[in-house]
Amino acid sequence: MQLKFEHQQYQTDAVGAVVRLFEGEPNHKQLFELNAGGASPVVANRLHLPHSEIGRNLNAVQKAFKQPETQIGEHGLNFSVEMETGTGKTYVYLRTVFELNRRYGWKKFVIVVPSVAIREGVVQSIRAMTAHFQTAFDKPAFQFHVYSSERLNALRNFAVNHHIEILMMNIDAFNKDKNVINRVNESGNAPIQWISGTRPIVMIDEPQNMETDLAKQAIDALNPLFVLRYSATHKNPYHKIYSLNPIEAYNLKLVKQIEVEPVLAKNDVNGAYVVLKGFVPGKKKLSAKVEIHYQDKKETKKKTVTIASGDDLFDKSGGNESYRHGFIVNRLDAEAAEMVLSNGQIITLGEGGDALRDEVMKKQIECTIKEHLAKEKRLNPKGIKVLSLFFIDRVANYRNGGKFARWFEEIYERETGKSAAGAHNGYFSQDKNGDKDTNGSSAADEKTYDLIMRDKEKLLSFNSPLRFIFSHSALKEGWDNPNVFQICTLNETRSPVKKRQEIGRGLRLAVNQRGERVRDEGVNILTVVANESYESFAANLQKEYEDECGIEFGNGGAKPRAKRTRQHFRRGFTLDPAFLEIWKKLQHKTRYSVQFEREKLIQTACEKIKEMAQVQKPQIMVQKAVIRQTQTDGIWGEERSSRAEQADIDWEIPDVLHEIQKKTLLTRQTVFEILHRSGRIGEIGNNPQRFIDLATEKIQTALYGLMMEGIEYFRLPYDDSVYQQSLASWQELEQDGKEFFKNEHTFAINQKDGKKREKTIYADYIPLDSDTENRFALDCENYENVKFYFKLPKCFKIPTPIGNYNPDWALVMENQEKVYFVAETKNTGKGIQEGVDMDKLRETEQQKIRCAARCFAVFDGVAYRTVKKVEELA
Missing domain, CATH: 3.40.50 (Rossmann fold)
Incomplete structure (x- = not known):
């Protein structure tokens, strides 16, 4: 089969962008000059056009193709063409060879590539395109060579021949002094001088792979008339004159459209899974990245951790029992690309894996x-x-x-x-x-x-x-x-x-x-x-x-990237009476006690496990999605179908009672009674680790619910040293501020109207996480009866049985009297009446809010509320 080549308009534009750089240059077709030694005739390229004129042409081309304008002195005669993979980049620069010859008579061209793979691809393209170019350019005489250190006489032919000469070179063949082409021979010359004497036009394929000082020096040694750089991914776009980026190519239908068919394992968290991901060299000690099954408080999941010789994967996994014996790292060997464990297992880089990987x-x-x-x-x-x-x-x-x-x-x-x-x-x-x-x-x-x-x-x-x-x-x-x-x-x-x-x-x-x-x-x-x-x-x-x-996607559907910003605090806020009054009230420490009956716990937990969804076997999920791309909205997938199949694998059953006991801190007997009465023990074989995680979650939910019913908070005696320490932390922020990531929810303290802003502790921004919080801050600024407000810092925590809780806001309000509030902002949508519908919140959120209400009940003069808007604070 003979491939047929069409010349597309975008390819014509890319070729034309280069040709137009040299408008005003005479045609040198019949001219030649002698090399520096004068010993043999060298047919060389010549350039008469002054750089200032090329610079004016450059800016005209950049303007025509909507590229940023650059000054010719910035990068000299180095020009970049950006074309997406699959749109004919090789065709474009090969056609440019013939077009430059026809227009200006230049004859000597060197194509520099970074690898064997790309070199062979270009060689094949030239073979396939020869007939096409012969027809398009009225049968021009040309020779094409791949440089070989074993055929140095070909360089002389390249230099002295009068027709088009194209020489292809791998950068590694001439970027070192020891390369044959750079060695001085008996005549006192190095073979590379045959090339440099011709002032070749150098075309670099994938120049982002040739940005080292060594590579740049090697290119300069070719003594190029000028350099053309072609890539889909320029690292440094020297004088970019044309661009067809991947989004444009995709939406112009110049390349295939893409659909993705993911094949994924679900519920796959059983056993001692270990994958060696890579090595991390250090000054003192070699370490490595491994992926393992990690147990956090809620569930078991895959996680990449850093390990060194002597580390125990049992500890690194959060105490996952699968790694209890034999998983100490005995040796790391980056040269052999392997890790040796104390059980004798040798894990090679990239090997290892879960039971479902083959499936x-x-x-x-x-x-x-x-x-x-x-x-x-x-x-x-x-x-x-x-x-x-x-x-x-x-x-x-x-x-x-x-x-x-x-x-x-x-x-x-x-x-x-x-x-x-x-x-x-x-x-x-x-x-x-x-x-x-x-x-x-x-x-x-x-x-x-x-x-x-x-x-x-x-x-x-x-x-x-x-x-x-x-x-x-x-x-x-x-x-x-x-x-x-x-x-x-x-x-x-x-x-x-x-x-x-x-x-x-x-x-x-x-x-x-x-x-x-x-x-x-x-x-x-x-x-x-x-x-x-x-x-x-x-x-x-x-x-x-x-x-x-360097594509910048707009905001029309793609979430804008958060920007790192410094938050500043109002000078003197730590002396403000309103701040000092409420902060002194909030600094009291508390503790809690809980009471519940064992039998009620067993009964409640048993019912919750009975009601939980069936424990599924690990599955292999197959989806299909079309990939959409626009410069406005970014890149996203639209799912078209999905299906799941169960994987039949016999799992080794761990000590289920011990695993649940370890997470809940209940006795083994209590855990056994709960599971036995639930009637769900038969599902353990489906997916042991998932059963452990789900059953633990239900038992903890029951346990925490009973604890909430019987929780009682006590205020500890006032400790002035703790108060002074926290005040010092505020004073440090007042002095230095802090960094945060600004996003679309960040509230700006508007000072453009000339009014003094002293209702809060901030001078410019309040970092927030939702539109509800942003509206709350705006209302605090606008409502007259809000005298002072601020976001409670992350370090302000209320202890609860299910973890520490950090409320949102502290406020001082005043109508006839001064009232101090701690507020949690939630938005559960419009209900039958205004306010927050607590039933729509997650159970853990409800539990923490109930704990906070009981906790603040022992504070003097501080009311705790869960609200959507400021006006709900009565």
Whole structure:
């Protein structure tokens, strides 16, 4: 198959942006000059246009394409073109070569790439595009070479030939003094001088990977006439002259639309799960990040913690009994990428995992095959071959009967009734021992790239039965295929491949059997079968666009990013009588006592466990969501479907009574009686840890409810030292202020009207968390009978059986007499009458509020209220 290339308007614009930089330059087609030594004729590029004129052209181009205007002296003759992956970046800079030659007669071009993968991709593009450019530019004579230190004579040909010469170089081939190209030979010259003598136009592919001082010096050593930089993710956009960012490309339908099909494990918190995520080098001691099952007060969940040699995962897990014996870290070895535990277990970087991980990956393969077959049924009659790409992180999982190959063949043959032979294959680097894991940048990868590049067009033909491609990290960059419609990431590490890198392998618009682009929107849909939620996928993709492309998303649906700001306090507020009066009242410390009957607890807890939802087995959840993108609203997913399947796994049952006893502090006998009477013990086998978490929650709810009924607060004797200490903390804030993150709820103390603001302790901002709180602060400023108010600091806490409670506000109000309030602001919506509907609050909120009411009842002259508005404080 011969791919056909169309010249799109946006590509014409990108080429034209470069050409227009040099308007006024004469055509040098017939000219040549001698090299510095004069020994042999070197055909060199020449530039007559002064920099000042190029600078005026630059600003005109930037204005035309709505790019920030820059001064030519800022970056010299370095120019950047930004184009999203899949929109023909390589085509654009290769066409620019021929356009610059036609317009200005320049003949010598060097393309610099950062890796073998990208180099091989460009080589394949030039092979595929040669016929197209021959037709478009009236058969220009040109030579293309890939630099090799073993063929240095090719550099002389590059220098002396009179037709277009394109030389491709990997940056690693000429960025060190020891490189062959930089070594001085018997004649006293270094081979690189053949290139530098031609004043080549240098085109850098993915320049963000070549921003080190060493790389910059190497580029300068080429003595470029000027430098053109092409990328989708510029780190430093030197004189940006054209931009087609990912949002624009997506919404102009220049790339495939994206849908995500997440495959996730639910309720999966059983056993001693350990995944080694990475190493953290330190000055004194090596540490590592591991993901484990962590137990907090409420539930067991996955959490990443930092560990070092000698640490016990039992302690790091919050006392999870699964790690009680044998989980002390005996050794960390960053070089071998492994961690050794005291039970003898060796955990390699990226290995380990939960019992459901294999089930999730098997389901990912199934979803990919089903999606593939459905698209084949729809697209094959249109002459479009469908390809699916699997990324894996360990070659052994595919080759020689690896689990991925076994699962694929089982599922494929079950779904199609046909043999899987020939339908799938892997592209991996090899050494003398066979396939190997590599990072995509080694010499061993070159054959892999060569193979996949040679097969690129073959893969598009119905004549080849191969439709499912398995590859290692080698294909993370530099290779894509227009007919990749599914991408499935089977990485045991769960380490996130960059989303742009992941989807980039399949963003190009599809082609049919005649090699023509298919621009049907219903055809061009890329399905990413992911092991993360679509919300997470969208959020990570948006963050990459922000970080790598500098895209700023508006507020029309995307929550604006909070800004770090300093909050200042009103000078002298700690001497204000109103503040001192209420703060002195609030500084009394309290303690509480509780009473309840054991039998009533057993009865109440038993009833709550009877009523709790059935303990579900761990599930594998499959969703599907369309990804939407706009520069106004950001990136989000719209869910279209979801389904869940139970996973049948036999769990090792822990000591359930001990686990619940440890969390509730009740006796083993009491816990046993509660569970026995509840009739729910039979559900433990479904999901032991989830049963423990749920039953504990119900027992604690019953326990706390009884404690609330019998709670009694006592005010402790006044302690002047505690009061003075807290007053000193206020005085420190008065002096220095504090940092906070400003958001849409932050209340600004408006001083533009010239009025003095002395009703509160703040000089500029009050950090708040809701519209209700913001309205409350505004009313405090406007209501005449509010004489003083402020937000209670986080350190002000009321002790309760279910944890400390921090109320919202302190107020001094005055009508005929002065009244002191502590207020909690809640908004439960409009009810039958004004105020807060306590029944709509979470049970824990209700319990803390009831405790606070009893606590403040022992304070002198302080009333506690739960309100929505200031006017409700009577």
